Amino acid sequence: MKNIHKYIALTVLVTLSVSCKDEKQEMAHQKVAQFTMYVDSISRVATDETTKNWESIQARYEKVKMEAQDAMNQLENKMDMETLIDKADSKYEEYKAAVLLKRDAMLRENFRNSFFTENVGEDMKFEWVNKDNIADVYLHFIGTIEQNKDSYTREDWDEIKLIYEALDTRKNTVEKEGLSSKDNIKIAGLKIKFATLYQINRATAKSKENTEAKE
Structure with a gap:
């Protein structure tokens, strides 16, 4: 009888552990997907538009990225997630460089005018x-x-x-x-x-x- 109770307890612990891992995996997938979608949506906008409110865009980017990284760091195997984040991050930095270049040109033009x-x-x-x-x-x-x-x-x-x-x-x-x-x-x-x-x-x-x- 004791062995049966131990088996049941062990089964419950294993089930809870698997369930917890599944939840962490699901949360990580969700947060990383939100991050990559945010980068994709921003990079489609013309730089003339994003220069007007770049600070708020940058702040939102940092928040979504941090949430994705925090969720990813809860996983034991996170290599695939890291690849997705790095790819989105590179895409964002390339777009950011174009925005800042455009903004500098606009500021210079306004200064001259x-x-x-x-x-x-x-x-x-x-x-x-x-x-x-x-x-x-x-x-x-x-x-x-x-x-x-x-x-x-x-x-x-x-x-x-x-x-x-x-x-x-x-x-x-x-x-x-x-x-x-x-x-x-x-x-x-x-x-x-x-x-x-x-x-x-x-x-x-x-x-x-x-x-x-x-x-």
Whole structure:
């Protein structure tokens, strides 16, 4: 009789153990599937759209991935699960790189456009600038810089310098189209003002960043 009771008890323990393993296996499959489906769904969206709320997408990704890994780690044999997670992770990182590249381009474009009343464009050819409006363009450009000079980082000043040089290239073309002496003199004064603003404030921004880095 005792042997029968021991057999029954052992059978129950084995059944519970198998049941527990099955539950863990099912949970791991479910969480890993949720993770891979999330990555698949995100990677189908155009990068123009995901750049708008990338932080929330990244936060959701990290949460779903962590849940998948935690469930997987409960298994004794998890090689297949790890392969699925690694594959989805690689796919996500490739997509993430494209999104961040796109977002950087958009931020750079918005930054450039903030100095003008027209879109600058990636090529910065300033084709909308002509002999009649170029003096006002310089005035608006440098006035915007002067107004916001304390907020620019060293990298911002480097970008501003590139914009300035591109505008100067356009000026060389406009001069040949009949730029008036009055506007030419006005622009010359603004160029001197820009040089002063750039030299002083870029140095200040660099010094500030160095101090913050040491702290």
